[in-house]
Amino acid sequence: MSKKMVCFCQDLTDADIVRAIKEGYDHLETLKRFTGAFMGPCQGKMCAANVVKLYAETTGHPVEDLRIPTMRPPVEPISLGSLAPEKGGDDDA
Amino acid sequence: MPRPKHYDIVIIGGGVQGLSLAYNLALRETGKIAVFDKSYIGSGASGRNGEMIRSAFGSEEWIRLFDTSLRLWETLSAELDFNVMFTRCGYLVLASTPEDLAACRTNCKRQNAMGLKTRMLNAGEVAELIPSLNPQATVGGVFQKEGGVARHDAVVWAYARAARRLGVEIFPYTEIVAVNVDTAKITGVRTIRENVLTGIVVNAAGAFAGQVAEMAGVKLLLDVYRLEMIVTEPLKPFLQVALSSPHFLAYMHQTARGEFAGGAEPQNLSPYLGLKNTRHAVQDMARKFGSLFPGLRGAKLMRQWAGIVAKSPDRGPLLGAVDGLEGFFLNAGWGGYGFMGSPAGGRLMAELITDGQVPDALYPFNPDRFATGQAIVEPTIIGAAEDKG
Numbered sequence: 001m002s003k004k005m006v007c008f009c010q011d012l013t014d015a016d017i018v019r020a021i022k023e024g025y026d027h028l029e030t031l032k033r034f035t036g037a038f039m040g041p042c043q044g045k046m047c048a049a050n051v052v053k054l055y056a057e058t059t060g061h062p063v064e065d066l067r068i069p070t071m072r073p074p075v076e077p078i079s080l081g082s083l084a085p086e087k088g089g090d091d092d093a
Numbered sequence: 094m095p096r097p098k099h100y101d102i103v104i105i106g107g108g109v110q111g112l113s114l115a116y117n118l119a120l121r122e123t124g125k126i127a128v129f130d131k132s133y134i135g136s137g138a139s140g141r142n143g144e145m146i147r148s149a150f151g152s153e154e155w156i157r158l159f160d161t162s163l164r165l166w167e168t169l170s171a172e173l174d175f176n177v178m179f180t181r182c183g184y185l186v187l188a189s190t191p192e193d194l195a196a197c198r199t200n201c202k203r204q205n206a207m208g209l210k211t212r213m214l215n216a217g218e219v220a221e222l223i224p225s226l227n228p229q230a231t232v233g234g235v236f237q238k239e240g241g242v243a244r245h246d247a248v249v250w251a252y253a254r255a256a257r258r259l260g261v262e263i264f265p266y267t268e269i270v271a272v273n274v275d276t277a278k279i280t281g282v283r284t285i286r287e288n289v290l291t292g293i294v295v296n297a298a299g300a301f302a303g304q305v306a307e308m309a310g311v312k313l314l315l316d317v318y319r320l321e322m323i324v325t326e327p328l329k330p331f332l333q334v335a336l337s338s339p340h341f342l343a344y345m346h347q348t349a350r351g352e353f354a355g356g357a358e359p360q361n362l363s364p365y366l367g368l369k370n371t372r373h374a375v376q377d378m379a380r381k382f383g384s385l386f387p388g389l390r391g392a393k394l395m396r397q398w399a400g401i402v403a404k405s406p407d408r409g410p411l412l413g414a415v416d417g418l419e420g421f422f423l424n425a426g427w428g429g430y431g432f433m434g435s436p437a438g439g440r441l442m443a444e445l446i447t448d449g450q451v452p453d454a455l456y457p458f459n460p461d462r463f464a465t466g467q468a469i470v471e472p473t474i475i476g477a478a479e480d481k482g
């Protein structure tokens with residue numbers, strides 16, 4: 001099969017995805033965990049459509065039935081510091 | 094009507110404990126074994142944890158059980174023929190106050206007396222080990238060089254694959270809805286699809302172990318609670334060891350990809366048990382991690398999630414047969430320690446089930462211990478909201 005990049009953050013080709021599905025990681029959630037697709041710095045924003053389409057073609061599940069693995073909040077990356085603005089240093093828990 | 098399926102042993106729960114047990118039972122050629130999970134394998138706490146591994150606890154009972162596990166971790170990838178990415182990067186329990194330090198010292202003495210090679214570090218030695226750590230956050234700690242981390246999903250898959258190779262049948266997306274009992278004896282289970290016959294059921298249902306026990310008419314002393322974690326964007330290496338802080342109720346490490354992964358518990362746990370994160374917990378983690386590692390404050394948060402676990406009154410797991418119900422076994426209540434405990438949990442429970450004899454390391458964790466006044470006192474575990482990796 002051709003080698004087309006489908007997930008840019010994690011350097012995954014279509015062949016990588018299909019191989020993982022054939023090895024038994026055939027649920028979107030396990031596929032994500034096994035290949036790392038959806039888990040790069042963009043959190044799947046660039047690759048979700050590619051991967052889901054390829055998954056549907058390979059497994060025969062219609063795309064409409066698929067739930068894309070949870071986009072773990074936050075949607076836009078924010079820094080740890082801005083989440084804990086009160087103060088820093090040696091404060092107590 | 095086709096005849097119902099029959100298995101010699103049915104395991105409810107395809108988490109790391111249920112799968113390790115299935116593999117170890119199959120190694121001992123105990124007949125036909127099936128594992129049922131209501132979702133995908135590893136969908137429970139086993140695919141959501143902090144991945145931290147140690148045996149440096151404070152009581153003889155915990156040290157013996159978890160050191161049995163640690164020794165199995167060392168050769169697990171080879172044994173299962175699957176890289177579980179166990180890294181012996183070392184595990185430091187950080188002391189932030191003189192009281193913490195005194196506790197570390199007492200625990201270290203007991204650990205050494207039992208043959209563990211843990212050692213006390215002073216503040217300077219901690220700073221040398223982790224230069225990025227806020228020097229004001231520590232007065233020392235106890236270090237276990239043999240501790241470390243492994244990849245949670247890989248461990249789940251490794252056990253599942255090895256178990257399948259040995260003939261175990263694994264059924265994901267197959268919830269158990271009833272446990273069938275006849276005159277104080279297990280006779281089978283009912284899945285969402287069909288009845289299955291078996292004389293032995295092992296309850297390895299993680300946070301749902303209480304519900305599964307109730308299906309068999311057994312009431313367990315288990316409380317369910319949730320733990321939350323965050324992961325940052327990949328960062329330059331700055332934390333080479335697995336680190337936990339009793340003071341902050343926090344645990345953390347840096348993954349092979351450079352992400353900082355950590356979890357912490359707020360002082361007041363909310364009663365909410367869903368899998369969405371709470372703002373309260375995320376802010377609490379951000380504050381604690383930022384104060385331990387000032388350099389982390391600029392790091393971007395990438396993912397966050399929660400998982401639920403069950404704990405017993407003394408926070409030790411419930412391991413063994415249930416008195417009064419023949420064929421019903423528990424491998425449950427692992428709280429925040431069931432990942433590191435999985436190699437030993439499965440190995441020793443398989444011994445108990447097949448030989449009918451309770452291995453020494455398991456005996457203290459027998460499910461009857463609360464009724465017989467033999468609850469375990471594990472000093473590294475304190476208060477209400479402290480189960481940490």
Ligand SMILES: Cc1cc2nc3c(=O)[nH]c(=O)nc-3n(C[C@H](O)[C@H](O)[C@H](O)COP(=O)(O)OP(=O)(O)OC[C@H]3O[C@@H](n4cnc5c(N)ncnc54)[C@H](O)[C@@H]3O)c2cc1C
Pocket residue numbers: 105106107108109110111129130131132133134135136137138139140141142143144145146267268269270297298299300301302305319320321322344356399400401402424425427428429430431432433434481482
């Ligand atoms: C955020 C977090 C951090 C943690 N950090 C650490 C750590 O660093 N180190 C460590 O050792 N431990 C840690 N833990 C604890 C560890 O993850 C658990 O103790 C361990 O995963 C328990 O494994 P288990 O197989 O017993 O349970 P689970 O993995 O929860 O598996 C139970 C399975 O049973 C299934 N099930 C339930 N009911 C039914 C039913 N009726 N029918 C069929 N299937 C059913 C569920 O779907 C689930 O897959 C952490 C936990 C969390 C949540």
Ligand code: FES
Pocket residue numbers: 006007008009010036037038039040041042043044045046047048
């Ligand atoms: S392109 Fe796949 S995670 Fe970013």
